[in-house]
Amino acid sequence: MEVVLAYVVGALVTLAVLLLLRRSLVSVVVGLLVLGNAVNLLIMTMGRLTRAAPPLVEAGAVLPEEPFANPLPQAFVLTAIVINFGLLAFSLVLTASARAIAGTVDPHELVGPEDTPPARVGGAA
Amino acid sequence: MTDDLLLALPLLLPLAAAVTVMLTRGLPRLHGPLNVACMAALAAVGAALLARVHDGAVLVTFLGGWRAPFGIPLVADALSVTMVLVTALVAGCVCLYALVDVPPRQALVYHAVTPVLVASANGAFLTGDLFNLYVWFEVMLMSSFVLMALGGEAPQVRGTVKYMATNLVSSTLFLAGVGLLYGLTGTLNMAELAARVPALGQPALVSVVAVLFVVAFGTKAAVFPLFSWLPASYPTPPVATTALFAGLLTKVAVYALLRTFTLIFVHDVGFTHGALLWIAGLTMVTGVLGAVAQDEVRRLLSFHIVSQIGYMVMGLALLSPLALLGAIFFTIHNILAKTNLFLIGGVMARLGGSFELKRLGGFYRAQPLLAGLFLVPALALAGVPPLSGFWGKLLLARAGLEAAEYAIVAASLAVGLLTLYSMMKIWSQAVLPAAADPARPPAGPVPRAQLAAIGVLAASTLALSALAWPVCVVLGRAAEGLLAPTAYIEAVLRA
Numbered sequence: 001m002e003v004v005l006a007y008v009v010g011a012l013v014t015l016a017v018l019l020l021l022r023r024s025l026v027s028v029v030v031g032l033l034v035l036g037n038a039v040n041l042l043i044m045t046m047g048r049l050t051r052a053a054p055p056l057v058e059a060g061a062v063l064p065e066e067p068f069a070n071p072l073p074q075a076f077v078l079t080a081i082v083i084n085f086g087l088l089a090f091s092l093v094l095t096a097s098a099r100a101i102a103g104t105v106d107p108h109e110l111v112g113p114e115d116t117p118p119a120r121v122g123g124a125a
Numbered sequence: 126m127t128d129d130l131l132l133a134l135p136l137l138l139p140l141a142a143a144v145t146v147m148l149t150r151g152l153p154r155l156h157g158p159l160n161v162a163c164m165a166a167l168a169a170v171g172a173a174l175l176a177r178v179h180d181g182a183v184l185v186t187f188l189g190g191w192r193a194p195f196g197i198p199l200v201a202d203a204l205s206v207t208m209v210l211v212t213a214l215v216a217g218c219v220c221l222y223a224l225v226d227v228p229p230r231q232a233l234v235y236h237a238v239t240p241v242l243v244a245s246a247n248g249a250f251l252t253g254d255l256f257n258l259y260v261w262f263e264v265m266l267m268s269s270f271v272l273m274a275l276g277g278e279a280p281q282v283r284g285t286v287k288y289m290a291t292n293l294v295s296s297t298l299f300l301a302g303v304g305l306l307y308g309l310t311g312t313l314n315m316a317e318l319a320a321r322v323p324a325l326g327q328p329a330l331v332s333v334v335a336v337l338f339v340v341a342f343g344t345k346a347a348v349f350p351l352f353s354w355l356p357a358s359y360p361t362p363p364v365a366t367t368a369l370f371a372g373l374l375t376k377v378a379v380y381a382l383l384r385t386f387t388l389i390f391v392h393d394v395g396f397t398h399g400a401l402l403w404i405a406g407l408t409m410v411t412g413v414l415g416a417v418a419q420d421e422v423r424r425l426l427s428f429h430i431v432s433q434i435g436y437m438v439m440g441l442a443l444l445s446p447l448a449l450l451g452a453i454f455f456t457i458h459n460i461l462a463k464t465n466l467f468l469i470g471g472v473m474a475r476l477g478g479s480f481e482l483k484r485l486g487g488f489y490r491a492q493p494l495l496a497g498l499f500l501v502p503a504l505a506l507a508g509v510p511p512l513s514g515f516w517g518k519l520l521l522a523r524a525g526l527e528a529a530e531y532a533i534v535a536a537s538l539a540v541g542l543l544t545l546y547s548m549m550k551i552w553s554q555a556v557l558p559a560a561a562d563p564a565r566p567p568a569g570p571v572p573r574a575q576l577a578a579i580g581v582l583a584a585s586t587l588a589l590s591a592l593a594w595p596v597c598v599v600l601g602r603a604a605e606g607l608l609a610p611t612a613y614i615e616a617v618l619r620a
Contacts (some may be wrong), residue, residue, distance in 0.1 A: 020294065025286060032293050039301045046308025060516055073307070081485055082489045083263045090270050091289055097274070107290075110283035 005045045012038035013097040025095040032091065036084040040077045047073025128177070129186040132199045134170045135209050135247035138163055141241035150499055156236035157224040163240060164217030167247075171210030173296075178203050183616035185253070193618050194314040198253035200617055203603035204453060207251040208255075208380055211457050212250070214585060215372040215464045216243045216311045222468050222578040223365035231275050232361075238275075239369065242268040249377050253617050255303050255313040258381060258439070262299065262345070266292055269374060272366045273358065284361035291354040295344035297305065303335035309334070314616035319388045327394045335390040335397050339404075342385070345378035348438060349407035352431045356415065359430070359479075360423035364471030367423060370461045371430055372464035376456055379437045383452065386441055387607040394444060402442035406536045409435030413543040422555070423478045424461070424468040425547060429506065429518040440521050443528050445526060449604035450597060451520030458513035458589055462502035465582035470497045473555055473569055482551065487560030492571060496556050503552065503584040505544035505590065513589040520597070 014032055019031030052067040095105055102110050137179070142163035142449060146156045178184060178201055187196040194377075201209075220239065227235045246269060250260035274285040307313055309330060310321045322331055340351070359367050382401040390397055412432025419425035437459070440452020470480070477485040489496040505512035525534035562575060589596060606612060 020290070028290055031299070032290070035294065035297050038301075039297050039304065042301055043304035043307070046304045048308075063443075076304070076307070079256070079260060085259065086267060087263070087270075087289075087293060090267065091293070094270075094274060094282065094285055094289060097277060098286065100276065101279050101282055107283070107286050110279065110286065 001047055001049050005041060005049070009038050009042045009045070012041065023106050023108060027096060027097055028107070029088065029091045033043075033084070033088055036080070040080055040084075043073050043076050043080070047076075067111060127362070128184050130185055131170065131177075131187045131249065131527075132201055133188075135167060135174075135213075135251060136244050137201075138167050138170065139244035139247070142240040143237050143244070146233070146240070149172065150233060151522075153229070156232065157227075160220040160236055160240055161217055161224070164220055164243070164432055167213035167243070168210060168217060171206060171213050174201055174206040174300070174311065175203070175599075179599045179602070180204050181606055181612060183606075183612050183614050186459075194312050194317045197257045198314070198617050199251045200253035200613065201251060201598060202606050202613055204380075204383070204607065207457065207600065207603065208250045208376075208543060209247050209459050210371060212243060212246050213285050215460055215582070216369065218468070218578040218582050219297075219365055219369045219372070219464065221581075222368070222471070222575050224574040225572040226363065226365045226471070226575070227366060227436060228276075234271065234275055235365070235489070238268045238271045240371070242272065242369065246373050246377050250380060253315050255306065255318065255385075257317055259296070259300055259303055262377075262381075263296060265374065265377065266296060269370060273362045275366070276363065276519060281361040281498065282500070284358035285529055287354045288358035291344060291351075295341045295351075297340035298337050298344075300340060302334050305334045305337070314386070315388055315508075316610075316614040319614050322389055323392060329360075331390065333394050333395055335393075338385055338390065338402065339382075339397070341567060342378045342382045343404065346382060346434050346438070347378075347408075348374045348404050348434055349430050349431075352408070352412070352434075353476050355431055356424055356427040359427040360421065364474070368464045368467035368471070371426065371467050372460045375434055376437075376460055379434060379452075379456055383441055383449070383607065386614070387444070387449070388610050391444075398442045398444050401438055402530065402533060405435045405439035405442050406533050407435075408432065409540045410538055413540045413547070416512075417543055417547050417550075419547075420482045421466070422474065422482065422485075422551065423549070426466055426470060427483075429544065429547070430463060432544065433463070434542070436517065436521055439533055440524065443521075443524050443530065443533075444525050444565055445528060445607070446601065446608055447527065448524035448602045449607050450601050451517055451524055453600045454593075454597060455517035455605055456513075456602075458505065458517050458586070461582055461585050461589065462505045462514065465502040465579060465586065466499075467504065468575070468579050468582070469495060469502070472575060476571075477555070477560070482554040485555035485560075486558045488556040490559070495571065495576070495579065497581050498583045499552070499556060501586050502579060504546040507548050507584050508541040509545065511590055513586055513593065516590065516593040516597075 016031045016035035040116045047070050050069050052069045055064045055068040055071040089117050099105050142160055142359035149155055184201040186199050245261045245265035249258055252258050310318055344351040409432050412428050416425050436455050437452045440448045473485055473488055474480045476491055506516040508518040509513040522534050
């Protein structure tokens, strides 16, 4: 199962890189989303996949009954999903405001600090 | 006051300030002074912490009362406390400057998000858990996104797009590294990782993870060849924002490199730190070459950020007590000097009406005091004795000679000359000559809050220069603690 998931992670990363390299902010945002999920899957897989009971402690017991699934990767992934979601929301707003301000979602067509007219008149320095 | 509370205050104080700002929307006059007071209190907390750990002690507290290795520890050693203290100082000065600089429409968001940025930086300095470090990085990223996009000018949007895309990819790589390391060792507690990674017996696999960390932190620290987002985005937001970013953000990543590559990834120093040495040299040289070609104050200073990061990585790569001491000293010096240069650049631009060197001028005639204050961080950055940059470079060069790495020493000295050249370029084009546009009506006097902010930072640089020896004694213990982290590991695992 780990091998299958490793290939899935690889495929997702490939797709993400493909999307990130496209000249549209919308693709970039989707690419970031896919990349984030690929890494989440990687963490889940690295936390060992087990066919075990959920790590719930019965009333009165101190430890859950063996064998139980590792809860830590799930906690990591949950945190990462929440963070990713917030950043994704921001990047969508950014894309929308790029479209509203500059009328384009092509990062190359947005004006940037490099585009300030070159003040190279020689002489000084 | 108990240690537990003292350790949590660098997080609680700024977060409380942020919440207070959001809850008192109707009292906008209160927000700026509140933040300045918060940063002053934070500096006091930093000083109190430093008094506890300056002799090499390590303070640990566990959030929620869960013990190591399960709980998330806050760990304060001399390095992290020094960073907290300097952060408070710089953020306080930027907040002081921002009192009169932020447009009223953006003031609420600016004053609410800046303390969150400071809290996340402090969290990154103090945490003893790798996943928690990731979370703080993301909080920092989120607040810096908001600050960078605040105002919504077209260049800002483009700058933010580049900044966002690059930093999100690097964060994801960091998370992948964290996941792989967890899979290998079964822990993310940094002290326990330090104990478990050598026992793993799989140096090749650990090296793969180390490369992920170099790329992730390297992108955030803007090292060669991953720095192009920085000069593309830092010059776009208002100066009060850029100055804070210039002082803090890349240095948090440098701190993360310093921490992880002394504590966790020391299994194959020849490979990892050898690569870092190349990165350091190339970062210095490309950064400064980019800087000398610039004619816009903020872009010029942004390229210098990149160049100076090279020195810090050089200290880490040499991995001797003297080199690490040099790296830490240089980081502190750079935070103070760089923030100050951006603030002075902001005043220059407001008086001259432009950030272009060509259109500036007359600064000396209009503001002789500020022109003098400009020289302090500018010459310190170039490493002119007896200012702080000189001591930092002296330590690093000495460490390089001791390690027989002559090429990097030569590079660092040459880069120092070029830094001096570009600082003198600002001096001779923007400060000394008569105003480029004499018809421009003279701007009003510089607000006292901004003068105070610049003055405090310049005084800090001078103090760091004058007190270089006692500072080096404390930081030397921090460097030894990094190289021989037994005290750190034992403090966390036996707490």
